[in-house]
Amino acid sequence: MSLIKDLSVAALLAPLLAQAAEPQPQPERLDRVEVLGHYQLGLGQSNAASEGTVRASLIETRPALRPAELLEFVPGMIVTQHSGDGKANQYFLRGFNLDHGTDFASYVDGMPVNMVSHAHGQGYSDLNFLIPELVQRIDYRKGPYSASDGDFASAGSARLLLRDKLPHEMASLTLGEHGYARALLAGGLALGPGRLLGAVELHRNDGPWQQPEKLRKFNSVLRYSEGGEDGSRSLSLMAYDSRWTATDQIPARAVAGGRLDRFGSLDPSDGGSSRRLSLSARQTRNTEDGDWQLDAYYVQSRLTLFSNFTYLLDDPLHGDQFEQAEARQLLGGEASRRWQFEWRGLHQQFSLGAQFRHDGLSPVGLYATEARRRLATRQESELRQTSAGVHAELSSGWTPWLRSVVGLRGDAARFKVHSSIAENSGRAQDSLVSPKLALILGPWRKTELFLNYGEGFHSNDARGTVARIAPKEGTPVEPVPGLVPSRGGELGLRSEWLPALQSSLALWRLDLASELVFVGDAGDTEPQRASRRQGFEWNTHWQLNRSWQLDLDLAASKARYRDDAPEGNRVPGAVDRVASLGLSWNEPSSRWSAQFQLRHFGPRDLVEDGSQRSKATTLAYARASWQASPQLRLSLDVFNLFKRQASDIDYFYESRLQGEAATVADRHFHPVEPRSFRLTASLSWP
Known part of the structure; x- marks a missing residue:
């Protein structure tokens, strides 16, 4: 009924407004306001106050500890890590602990990064294959208000677009503490009617951990592109390979009792390896009445993870380490046409x-291990998941x-699972329809008002849609829906009332x-209650003068389950406040430039009744750069400036350590890295 009502209102809106208005001249097309390095689209360019664009000129100025921290250019987003740097990061946005990506959709050059029915967690988004210097811009949205956003986009989405060419050929070398080293070689050349761009990255890092991380990473990109006034086309080949040893979260009691250092490990064999090979193509064409675009991609990936979060809780003899592994092939594409x-x-x-996308996993499994040696198979599956949306x-x-924007989206998904547990094999399917609506008023005195409504969804792991037996406990479970709907609304304002x-x-x-999510650590889908999140965001970006730029982002949110329960109604892991302050100095007549970045994310409830809460985290990064010559640039980055x-x-959960007679409920944490320095020498030439 809600859908019918929404569509009825949208259908009635058009004729009523058309009758009420005399034929008007075409609305004034406002020029896009180009403020150096600001995030947002200019007035008249967007459908919501919370969407925008980040350009390469801003991306280049900010130091990043990890590649996925590029997503922190999305105002209100926090990116952290609870394991080794070869693993996907943890993401926080709009009252979500997004885990490794669920409910935030990421794309690189048209390819979806979120992985469905993943060995470790639904929506797993690993951006370690990304070379930041090749990112041309980031287009982001928050909320489920755009019809083009589908699976995993309830909290928002980010599309990272790669460069077709670099402003110059380049080679860089970065050296830092704790065995950090990174080398990058990138350049291009004219080839026929287009241009070829290539890049190779080599990266190693031991980190501050007592058990060295031994991260070894290789990245490469080969991209051909051509374009003109009538359109463009590109073909990209990307390859990634990494392996590492992980220091996962550790129990606070072990550190407080002097048994373990903050940077120590309880299982030095944790870690993993990851590989990814992709081929993607894009073609666009401009027409007299609009344009069209075609995207196609093929991804082949493998992942192996070894983790031990509870130590001796389940198996006092061999320990609780487990392996999650998968081999995936992903094929998909998108076609769109726009008329004016x-x-x-x-x-x-x-x-x-x-x-359209089709994921084939053969196999995807969960295994009991000791020191990376398999002891038993808890569940191993072959699965096929196919989804389509219009x-x-x-x-x-x-x-x-x-101005109004009315949208409608339809999605369908099919799941097929063949499991080593016979009761967990089967087929399932699901579908839903998601309406969207936006009203944009203004501008008045360079100020616009936005009213947005939208419905979205995230898919559940295919194994959960057919499962009858919990793989770890062996207890009966009920299958879960394939697609879980969401519904959101937003009232926004954007203003450029002051110059710059x-x-x-x-x-x-x-x-x-x-809040259904697949728990890869247990191999099953954990049912949780319906939830509500609400909050506000304020983002300000100000070019103070030709040398100084100030960026300030503030966000606060509240996350609660909607159904009362004895254990409480707070959503564990939901961040309640985020603040980010950036100050950049770049004097055109000087060889020097500098950037300071402060980020804060507030305490989080760790259990439903709020009796256990984390502390807030505040970190500062800084960069100083010197243009030694037209070809040579030196940059010094400092992370965790104030130590x-x-x-x-x-997290708060039960675990058991060597010598403990019973399980202990405790806070388990992964520390931020200590203050560290990295020096980069970049050489460029025409």
Whole structure:
């Protein structure tokens, strides 16, 4: 009924507004305001206050401890790690502990990064294959308000687009503490009507851990592109390989009692390896009435993870280490077409698109191990998951101060699982329809108002849709839905009322029908209650003068389960506040430049009743750069500038250590890395 009501309102809106308005001249097309390095789209360029674009000129100025910290350019996003640097990061946004990516969709050059039915966790987003210097821009959205956003995009999405060419050929070498070393060689050449771009990255790091991380990583990109006024095309080949030893979260009691150092490990054989090979293609074409775009991709990946989070809780003899492994092939693509036309003198834009992906995993498994040696198979499956989505969106300019965007999206998914546990084999399917609506008012005095509504979803792990037996405990379970809907709304404002300043404010709310997630550590899908998140965000970006730039992002949120329960209604892991302050200095007449970045994320409830909470974490990064010559640039990065002792992540659960007679419920944490320095020498040439 809700869907029918929403579509009815949208259908009635168009004729009523058309009758009320005399035929108007085409709405004034506002020029995009180019403020050096700011995040947002200019006035008249976006459909929500919480969406925007980050350009390479800003990305290049900020130091990053890890590649995935590029997503922290999305205002309000926090990126951390609870394991080795070869593993996908932890993400926090809008009251979510997104784990390794669930409910935030990421794309690189048109390829989805989130992995469905993953060995470690649903929506797993590993960005370690990314070379930051090759990123041209980041287009981000928050909330499920865009019809083109599908699976995993309830909290938002980010599309990272790669460069077609570099401004110059380059070679760089970075050396740092704890055995850190990174070498990058990138350049291009003209080839026929287009251009070839290539890059190779070699990276090693031991980290501050007592058990050296021994990270060894290789990345390479080969990209051909050509383009002109009528359109463009590109073909990209990317390869990634890494292996590492992990120091996972550790129990606070072991550190407090002097049994373990903050950077110590209880199982030195934890770690893993990851490989990824992808081929992607894109073609665009401009037409007299709009444009169209085609994307296609093929990804082949392998992952092996060894983890031990509870130590001797389940198996006092061999320990609780387990292995999660998968071999995946992913094939998919997207086609979209956009038309621009006049209707009764009013400017209209209509877009239509279709998306498809097929994931084949053979196998994906969970195994009991000791020192990386398999002891038993808890569950091993071969599975196929196919999803398809179609979306349509109509943007209408009714008056110079009123624009509407009405969208509709339909998705369907099929799951097929063949499991080593016979009761967990089977087939399932699911589908849903998601309406979208936006009203944009203004601008008045360089200020726009936004009203957004949308429904979205995330898919569940295929194994959970057919499972009857919990792999670890052997107890009966009920299958879960394949697609879990969400519903969100937002009231926003964006203003450029002061020269060189852009500020946006958003009040938002998001409801999830269920917090169902696949728990890779146990091999099953854990049912949780429906939830509600709500909060506000304020983002300000100000070019103070031609040398100084200030960026300030503030966000606060509240996450609660909607159904009362004796254990409490707080959503564990949900971050309640985030603040980020960036200050950059770049004097065109000077050889020097500098950047300071401060980020803070507040305490998080670790259990449903709020009796256990993490502490807040505040970290500062800094960079000083010197252009020694037109070809040579030296940069010094400092991480954790003020030597804070804090946590990247905190959990509260039961574990058992050697010598303990019983299990102990305790806080388990992964410490932030101590203050460290990295020096980069970059050489460029025409």
